[in-house]
Amino acid sequence: xxxxxxxxxxxxxxxxxxxxxxxxxxxxxxxxxxxxxxxxxxxxxxxxxxxxxxxxxxxxxxxxxxxxxxxxxxxxxxxxxxxxxxxxxxxxxxxxxxxxxxxxxxxxxxxxxxxxxxxxxxxxxxxxxxxxxxxxxxxxxxxxxxxxxxxxxxxxxxxxxxxxxxxxxxxxxxxxxxxxxxxxxxxxxxxxxxxxxxxxxxxxxxxxxxxxxxxxxxxxxxxxxxxxxxxxxxxxxxxxxxxxxxxxxxxxxxxxxxxxxxxxxxxxxxxxxxxxxxxxx
Numbered sequence: 001x002x003x004x005x006x007x008x009x010x011x012x013x014x015x016x017x018x019x020x021x022x023x024x025x026x027x028x029x030x031x032x033x034x035x036x037x038x039x040x041x042x043x044x045x046x047x048x049x050x051x052x053x054x055x056x057x058x059x060x061x062x063x064x065x066x067x068x069x070x071x072x073x074x075x076x077x078x079x080x081x082x083x084x085x086x087x088x089x090x091x092x093x094x095x096x097x098x099x100x101x102x103x104x105x106x107x108x109x110x111x112x113x114x115x116x117x118x119x120x121x122x123x124x125x126x127x128x129x130x131x132x133x134x135x136x137x138x139x140x141x142x143x144x145x146x147x148x149x150x151x152x153x154x155x156x157x158x159x160x161x162x163x164x165x166x167x168x169x170x171x172x173x174x175x176x177x178x179x180x181x182x183x184x185x186x187x188x189x190x191x192x193x194x195x196x197x198x199x200x201x202x203x204x205x206x207x208x209x210x211x212x213x214x215x216x217x218x219x220x221x222x223x224x225x226x227x228x229x230x231x232x233x234x235x236x237x238x239x240x241x242x243x244x245x246x247x248x249x250x251x252x253x254x255x256x257x258x259x260x261x262x263x264x265x266x267x268x269x270x271x272x273x274x275x276x277x278x279x280x281x
Contacts, residue, residue: 010053012142019123022086033221042097047065047068051063051192054119055072060078063079063082066224071235083098084099085098085099091195095193099117103116109254109260111230112231112233118232119235124201139154155239157207158207159265161207161271173214178204188208199235207268208268212265221264223264229264230251232250241265243265243272245265
């Protein structure tokens with residue numbers, strides 16, 4: 001079993017446990033994370049669980065989390081970048097949350113071109129794990145159930161786009177962005193629930209576009225390059241889609257710090273290119 005196999009197994013095993021125990025942390029608060037966002041108890045709990053599981057793997061040399069200020073040095077090997085509980089504010093209302101894992105070949109900061117694997121766990125009515133790896137030519141989905149992982153199918157974005165999820169308040173987005181969002185909403189079904197993993201799962205299943213543009217509140221974008229935008233771009237591009245920060249692939253964004261943010265768009269290539277053209281006008 002190689003290092004990527006061990007990482008994948010550790011994420012699956014930990015996700016099983018997280019899925020079965022999320023209800024215990026639905027209404028617990030826990031201060032702020034290093035990005036200045038409010039934490040819930042589940043954020044810290046899930047981070048500790050994934051750290052314990054992944055740091056024990058010999059080929060893991062670093063662990064970076066949205067919930068930690070800096071990278072934990074574990075020696076030589078791959079660096080894990082993780083959002084342990086994406087969309088954790090959804091717990092209180094019993095809506096979907098997720099986990100995002102990026103595996104980088106080396107130290108951080110790094111661009112997405114240094115990714116060798118990406119995993120996305122969705123805790124919905126049932127729990128799934130979607131994974132792209134450099135040593136596989138398909139994006140694989142697994143159903144996590146009863147302590148086992150069942151290979152469920154492979155992902156390729158449908159050619160016919162169906163859904164759009166565009167984050168950010170109308171009053172805080174640019175006029176160009178609002179015009180594009182309005183165009184997409186006329187053509188596609190709006191689907192936005194406030195958890196990036198859940199919203200992207202809609203795009204992977206039905207085709208379409210998800211975006212978190214720059215806003216007055218988040219002038220550099222809301223999603224973190226290492227923990228969210230880069231790993232999800234790796235997965236979407238491996239599934240035949242495209243990613244963009246508004247002008248280039250998210251895999252080409254060069255972050256200066258661990259918690260740097262970026263404008264993020266993910267989905268069918270035709271829609272992403274159309275969005276880039278609209279923003280450039």
